[in-house]
Amino acid sequence: MRPEPGVRVTLINPHPEAQYSGMLPGLIAGHYSEEDTILDLFKLSQACGARFIKDKVIGLDPDKKTVLCARRGEISFDVLSINIGSQSPTPKNLEIKHGLGVKPIQTFQNKFQDALNKMRIEGRPKRIAVVGAGAAGVEVILATKHRLEDCSNETRPLSHRYFLVSSGKSILSEQSGKTRQIFEKELKKNQITLIQDFLVSSFERNTASTKDGRSIAADIFLWATGAVGPAWLKSSDLGITEEGFIRVKANLESENFRNIFAAGDIAHVRNHIRPKSGVFAVRQGPALTANLRRALQNKPLKDFRPQKRALAMISLGEKSAIATTQFFALRGSLVWRYKNFIDKRFIKKYSDLKPMPMEKSSGAKAPQSPEMRCGGCGSKIGPNLLRQVLAGLPMMSSSEIVIGLKKADDAAIVKAEPGKLGVHTIDHFKQFIDDPWTLGKIAVNHALNDVFAMGASPKSALAIVGLPLSAPKLMKNDMSLLMRGASEGLAENKTVLVGGHTNEADEINIGFSAYGEVEERAIIRKTGAVDGDLIIVTRPLGSGVLFAGAMKGLTKGRWISSTLQEMTQSNAYASNIFAECGATSLTDITGFGLVGHLSEMIQGSEEGATIFLEEVPFYDGAIPLAELGIESTLKPENIKIDHLATNKVKTSTKYQVCFDPQTAGGLLATVSAQAAAACLNNLIESGYLKAAIIGRISNVSGELRIC
Numbered sequence: 001m002r003p004e005p006g007v008r009v010t011l012i013n014p015h016p017e018a019q020y021s022g023m024l025p026g027l028i029a030g031h032y033s034e035e036d037t038i039l040d041l042f043k044l045s046q047a048c049g050a051r052f053i054k055d056k057v058i059g060l061d062p063d064k065k066t067v068l069c070a071r072r073g074e075i076s077f078d079v080l081s082i083n084i085g086s087q088s089p090t091p092k093n094l095e096i097k098h099g100l101g102v103k104p105i106q107t108f109q110n111k112f113q114d115a116l117n118k119m120r121i122e123g124r125p126k127r128i129a130v131v132g133a134g135a136a137g138v139e140v141i142l143a144t145k146h147r148l149e150d151c152s153n154e155t156r157p158l159s160h161r162y163f164l165v166s167s168g169k170s171i172l173s174e175q176s177g178k179t180r181q182i183f184e185k186e187l188k189k190n191q192i193t194l195i196q197d198f199l200v201s202s203f204e205r206n207t208a209s210t211k212d213g214r215s216i217a218a219d220i221f222l223w224a225t226g227a228v229g230p231a232w233l234k235s236s237d238l239g240i241t242e243e244g245f246i247r248v249k250a251n252l253e254s255e256n257f258r259n260i261f262a263a264g265d266i267a268h269v270r271n272h273i274r275p276k277s278g279v280f281a282v283r284q285g286p287a288l289t290a291n292l293r294r295a296l297q298n299k300p301l302k303d304f305r306p307q308k309r310a311l312a313m314i315s316l317g318e319k320s321a322i323a324t325t326q327f328f329a330l331r332g333s334l335v336w337r338y339k340n341f342i343d344k345r346f347i348k349k350y351s352d353l354k355p356m357p358m359e360k361s362s363g364a365k366a367p368q369s370p371e372m373r374c375g376g377c378g379s380k381i382g383p384n385l386l387r388q389v390l391a392g393l394p395m396m397s398s399s400e401i402v403i404g405l406k407k408a409d410d411a412a413i414v415k416a417e418p419g420k421l422g423v424h425t426i427d428h429f430k431q432f433i434d435d436p437w438t439l440g441k442i443a444v445n446h447a448l449n450d451v452f453a454m455g456a457s458p459k460s461a462l463a464i465v466g467l468p469l470s471a472p473k474l475m476k477n478d479m480s481l482l483m484r485g486a487s488e489g490l491a492e493n494k495t496v497l498v499g500g501h502t503n504e505a506d507e508i509n510i511g512f513s514a515y516g517e518v519e520e521r522a523i524i525r526k527t528g529a530v531d532g533d534l535i536i537v538t539r540p541l542g543s544g545v546l547f548a549g550a551m552k553g554l555t556k557g558r559w560i561s562s563t564l565q566e567m568t569q570s571n572a573y574a575s576n577i578f579a580e581c582g583a584t585s586l587t588d589i590t591g592f593g594l595v596g597h598l599s600e601m602i603q604g605s606e607e608g609a610t611i612f613l614e615e616v617p618f619y620d621g622a623i624p625l626a627e628l629g630i631e632s633t634l635k636p637e638n639i640k641i642d643h644l645a646t647n648k649v650k651t652s653t654k655y656q657v658c659f660d661p662q663t664a665g666g667l668l669a670t671v672s673a674q675a676a677a678a679c680l681n682n683l684i685e686s687g688y689l690k691a692a693i694i695g696r697i698s699n700v701s702g703e704l705r706i707c
């Protein structure tokens with residue numbers, strides 16, 4: 001974990017966690033919880049001073065030096081390392097509901113769990129087939145049987161039938177004869193039917209067939225059919241094998257492109273072909289790191305010679321396993337315990353991690369010039385960089401924008417719709433996650449929330465962006481990602497970016513001044529609630545706690561991931577729904593937390609409010625983190641707001657999080673008791689899945705009670 005000066009390391013992965021395959025059979029069998037078997041990529045990146053981007057790479061342009069991400073678009077690189085593992089090859093029409101690929105294993109576990117739940121609900125015996133009789137297939141069928149017959153009381157009485165489908169004459173073709181014999185006996189003992197010489201060539205409904213017309217029917221097919229590379233690599237110019245693996249030299253660099261590396265399952269190393277196994281992948285790690293550093297320093301690369309063979313440990317469903325090489329095979333519970341020890345040690349090594357301080361992290365800043373930079377130009381970012389970034393943005397247009405970014409002038413001019421009132425607002429924050437795209441999108445929501453909270457519709461926005469001084473390439477990358485995220489957010493809200501201002505800053509910051517319009521009669525004020533109204537919130541609380549926890553390395557990647565998902569959702573529909581159901585007051589929750597903003601809603605009125613603590617929704621992870629004493633800097637100030645609560649309530653962690661400041665928080669509305677249930681239903685159906693009725697307006701003037 002030694003950052004390379006001036007280098008930004010970015011890890012791109014569609015999942016915040018990586019499932020450790022060595023423990024997957026144990027997870028399927030029920031010996032481990034999901035938590036025991038995962039590596040938290042968000043925390044790992046924090047500990048390495050790397051940026052984590054939750055996205056899927058779907059393309060590569062080796063000449064342009066860009067990878068194409070599904071959400072964010074292009075991201076440029078100087079040196080690229082592709083370690084995307086492999087996939088199970090399956091017949092083309094596998095996408096039918098009964099098939100489930102073991103690889104990629106990240107997505108397998110959830111789908112497998114869903115399949116088990118479905119079986120439980122249906123409650124009838126099933127035929128379960130695993131296609132592929134290598135180590136993974138054998139482990140998966142034995143583990144599945146163990147899970148269904150020993151662990152799950154709900155399914156135990158059912159006598160499922162199990163099939164292992166092998167394309168060859170036997171199973172475990174890469175293992176010794178002795179190992180094969182042990183496993184063949186094991187399959188018999190478990191009454192698993194072995195179907196040999198069955199190369200699946202098509203798959204229809206729940207039937208797999210061979211070319212010569214033989215077929216097998218099953219309710220669930222699990223595919224553990226070896227490994228291939230993803231389709232998108234084929235359309236890049238990178239040299240790949242027929243199966244789609246990247247051809248690399250012994251130094252792990254692509255055979256036909258400099259500074260593009262590959263390791264693990266996806267790599268096909270010239271003169272060193274090895275089985276697709278984690279043991280070999282892990283050993284390549286240090287050699288890959290060293291060569292990535294050499295490439296960045298323009299030093300000659302070094303070849304890596306992998307070990308010739310590795311000890312395989314294959315589990316038997318129950319807590320027993322076989323350790324095997326070409327020369328021997330040892331079986332028993334002791335082997336399982338040894339495997340369990342190694343696997344747990346591996347997970348622990350990458351779990352007990354502390355975030356790297358910003359000043360140490362890689363690429364945070366390029367070496368600064370010793371001369372002081374003048375701020376006389378408004379500390380603006382260079383015009384070339386800005387022009388390039390803006391040129392790459394999808395420009396929305398509207399007949400109401402008289403002068404905007406397309407025909408830029410000294411200021412933007414927006415046509416006001418006759419009879420409507422203009423709504424102006426501004427909001428701005430500094431970086432709280434190291435992912436500019438998401439930050440840009442959230443900044444839009446954060447600013448537009450104020451427009452929505454007035455019952456208005458946004459029309460245009462001006463951006464204000466601060467970027468730390470670093471290498472021009474890094475600044476351009478950051479600026480494009482920020483503005484692409486923002487553009488997506490603005491487009492979703494039908495809001496046109498009409499201008500902005502950039503400046504140098506110590507850390508990334510971004511905000512928007514938004515303009516919207518509303519008919520006078522449609523304005524929804526912050527005040528106006530009446531006795532008996534119910535209080536509705538559209539999104540959970542606790543983002544402040546989660547980001548405070550992240551700075552200490554305590555927040556899990558999955559919590560951050562689900563929270564960001566909510567924060568990037570626009571409140572536009574919610575605002576419309578509140579307008580339709582005649583909300584009596586409306587605001588958005590930001591820096592003062594739920595209690596602070598609710599107290600503003602009743603200030604100076606005849607009404608009071610009661611919050612029902614048990615009804616308040618919280619982001620995943622907010623309560624466990626708050627229980628550890630994690631709180632945001634603003635919270636101690638927020639809790640001083642006048643309110644009433646019993647001592648018992650005050651000891652509750654949920655009570656504490658009601659004072660947590662929010663970024664891009666939910667809308668908070670009051671709705672008549674008659675309209676509230678329909679309003680809530682409508683919100684949930686429109687995608688505000690955690691929206692909730694959390695309290696009631698009372699007739700005790702100015703009293704805010706939490707119970």
Ligand SMILES: Cc1cc2nc3c(=O)[nH]c(=O)nc-3n(C[C@H](O)[C@H](O)[C@H](O)COP(=O)(O)OP(=O)(O)OC[C@H]3O[C@@H](n4cnc5c(N)ncnc54)[C@H](O)[C@@H]3O)c2cc1C
Binds near residue numbers: 015021056280
């Ligand atoms: C059931 C099973 C059991 C196994 N047991 C063992 C064992 O006990 N011992 C052993 O040595 N090997 C085992 N293996 C093999 C082992 O899983 C692989 O060899 C190993 O995981 C390869 O490591 P990798 O880093 O190359 O790829 P992976 O571990 O597959 O990691 C690839 C990563 O890339 C990410 N990714 C994929 N596509 C994209 C994309 N387009 N954009 C961004 N990110 C992407 C994935 O999310 C994933 O995090 C097992 C395999 C299976 C299926």
